[in-house]
Amino acid sequence: MNRVPVWMSIRDNLLDEEDSFLDDSFAVKNDEEKVETILQYLSEYETPLNVDGELKDAKKVSKYFESARMNYHLMSWQSLQHIYTLCIIYAQPDSCDLARAYANRSMALFNEGLYEESQMDIERALKIGCSKNLSTKLCARRAKCRLAMNKNSSPEFEELDTNELDEANEENKTTMNSSVNEPFEKVDYQNFMPEIPEDNCKIIGASAAVEINYSKKFGRQVMATRDIKAGETLLVHKSYASIVEPHLMHKYCWHCSKRVWAGVPCHQCVSVIYCNEICRDEAWQQHHDIECPTISAMLMANMEVVEMMTLRITIKAYKEAGTIERLKELLNEINAIQDPVDKCLSGNVFDCTKYASVYSLWRNITDEITHALKAAIILYFLAATTTIFGQKFNSFEELLNNNSTIFMGGLILRHVEISHMNCVTMCIDDDYGNPIDRSGILNPFISLFNHSCDPMVTHYVNGDINAIISLQNIKKGEQIFYDYGSLFWDKSTNKRRNKLLKEFGFLCECQACLNHWGPHSRLSFPSHAINSWPLDIENALNYFRAKYPNIISMGLADLEDKPWIISTTFDMINIYEQSISEYPTREMFEFKALLHVLYCSVRC
Ligand SMILES: C[S@@+](CC[C@H](N)C(=O)[O-])C[C@H]1O[C@@H](n2cnc3c(N)ncnc32)[C@H](O)[C@@H]1O
Structure with a gap:
């Protein structure tokens, strides 16, 4: 089956086009103008896209x-x-x-x-x-x-x-006493989800140990308000949106992204499945009532997770405001706020479930033409399959002559770029134990962390719930860094910087890059091995060493051992860090690499 997303083939035609829609002025156009330019091209050169998704049958x-x-x-x-x-x-x-x-x-x-x-x-x-x-x-x-x-x-x-x-x-009565299989043991990933931290009255779901502030160099950043120990939970909160990969949409819940065995379908479309009736009703109320026909059309056009994330953000923003006019007013209110931290608050609080926390997130502007094209196509699918603009639209041209569609087109472009920057990919293991993408999630608070190739926290996800956990001691007043998928123990500085530049458009200025830490240099880190650990840690270590001969095998440890290995490693870090005066050391790097492997291999 041909799985090329529709925007990809259109982009090839667009870039070949001799009448230049994409002259030098494209880059200086605002969001609405960019989408308008692409719509003009589409109306002249492309036939309307098919919007007939699959139906009950x-x-x-x-x-x-x-x-x-x-x-x-x-x-x-x-x-x-x-x-x-x-x-x-x-079935009907x-x-x-x-x-x-x-x-x-x-x-x-x-x-x-x-x-x-x-x-x-x-x-x-x-x-x-x-x-x-x-x-x-x-x-x-x-x-x-x-x-x-x-x-x-x-x-x-x-x-x-x-x-x-x-x-x-x-007959049934007689078989009633016959032997039945042992219940299938489903893994309870909830075991890995830490307790919700102490209340932070400014950031919902976060520990009071963190705050958001602003610096010229990094923009908004997450800071420690007090000393933080390794293993502390800094956040437990739902995602703003979680989107299951198209090839898993019949296996994972479209609302909470958890694995589904006895799923229930949408009453209308054949695209998605839910854990149960509760998830189905919540999804319908929060987004699926509008997105249902649009998602079906987008799937037929092989659109992917980032584009569906874009649609989800757009629909949630629209539903939160109630009407397009009210949405315009809401954006005017946010735009009028100068302070970059206040901009993302709703009623003085950072609330990951509110659109204000999403609107001013950093945007990925590495490929403006593709992003504007995606926005125009998503706008078309939305306008052709729903009545949020008061009527259904059947051509690109009709979209050009309407203020509301152009306004939404501009906003959709913003959401495409927000999704490209902030949508985090979650993995599961396939039938052969290899990691495959399960879903993309967006959590606006996590998006405020800046990146370091030597991260201070790790991110654990169960369904659509996120936890952020510290990997090391962090001093009061220090900035807390997360990783965007580039780690110093995996790649050289050049490779990491190029990757981040290409994917996210920034030159990494983290400590690891500025000091050229890389796999080649890790062995030269000083070592301060501790000769004796407290007895309980020593016993745990002996058990782990006997059962798991190296770090990789600890990463693949039995699930029941993992919480224990994780908590013992955090205990060791806390003891170890009290005894060292420099950073990094070989042991610290090994602790962090182990925790990273352990959390990454808890697939949910
Ligand atoms: C997802 S945002 C992080 C939050 C952002 N600082 C804000 O104000 O919303 C990513 C952007 O932050 C900045 N950034 C994050 N990590 C950085 C790093 N290690 N070096 C330089 N800039 C970084 C870059 O501008 C990047 O495009």
Whole structure:
């Protein structure tokens, strides 16, 4: 299948175009003018884009049921679960097909040991309504799920709901006591999510140990208001937006980005899936009511995570304001604020869920033409599939003759550039244990940290919740640096600086770059090994050394060991740092590299 995003082929034509739409004046145009210029090109040279996304489709449902039936004995339970999920996604709401698909998926989930999820699907099928025969089977399966889940605490078959047993037929009753699989152990990544830190009355979700201020050299920056110890939690907060990669949209929740086993579909589109009805309703209320047809069209055009993030920011901004006129007023209010820190506050507080925290984020201006083209295309998809401009638009030309669309086009361009600068990619492991992109997330507070190739904090994400944790002791009044994916122990200074310049458009002035730290220099760092550790640390170290012979294998440590390794490493850093007078040292670099590997290998 051709996966080239639509903007890419249009850009090639645009750059080949001899009538120069892109003369020297392009760079000095404002956002609205840039998008207008691109729209002019599109209206002259390109045909309107297809906006018909995929719809619910009973024929597809039949096809998937048939394929499951034909290959039933050849397919794993997981593959069957996936194929019934497709039936669920394409079935009409409340239809017999939907009830049947939930019922069938409950069987696959049951056999995978996912009893809670199996029960959820059984309830959904029963609520829609099934034949007497199927209901009977489902009630029996539900009783078995309960038995499997309560096996340890109440193994007695008699303790099950007698009504359910009555409903089950004789055959089912006899199989009720037969052995069931052990429940499938889902990894609880919540174990790695630290406690919410003490309240910071200016920054929601942050520890009072941090504040935002401004310097000429770095712009806004995050500072320590007191001494911070290694391992302290500086932030636990939701993302403003979290966007699942297109190829995982049927496996990860479109609202909270968590792995989904018994997902529920959108009532309208076939693009996304949710953990449950709560996530679906919240998403609908917060953004999906508008974005639903636009996302479907964008997927057909192979648009990617940054572009969908752009759409999400635009829709959330619009919904927060209520109307386009009110959104203009809101932006005028923000633009009138001179102080760069006050600019991002809402009612005197930094609140990552509010648009004010996003609007003035740093923009990536490394490729203005592509960004303006993306903005024009996203504007087109939005205007052609929704009525937020009062009507649906069918051509690029119509967009040019409307003040509201041009205003939104300019704002969308800002959001494209904000997304390119601030959207952080989260990974998961594929079936072979290799990291693949799962989603892009935007957390405006995290975006205020400046970069260092020797970062002082690490970022852990579970679903759409972010935690920022200090990797070292930080002194009161010091600036706290995060990493934008460029670490001194991985690459030479030149390579790091070039990467950051190319991706984000700035020349890195972090301590590691200014002092030319790189893999070649790390061995020359002084060493101050501590000869004896407190007994509990010594014991933990002996256990780790025996079980995991090197740093890489510790990164891949068993999940139950990881929290322990992490907390022991933080304890060691805190003891170690009291005994050294210079920075960096070889041990400090090794501690940080280990923590980095450990947190990066907790995939969620
Ligand atoms: C995501 S923003 C960080 C917050 C920003 N300082 C602000 O005022 O919103 C990234 C921008 O901060 C500046 N910056 C971040 N880290 C830097 C570094 N190590 N060296 C120089 N500039 C840096 C660059 O201008 C970069 O484009």
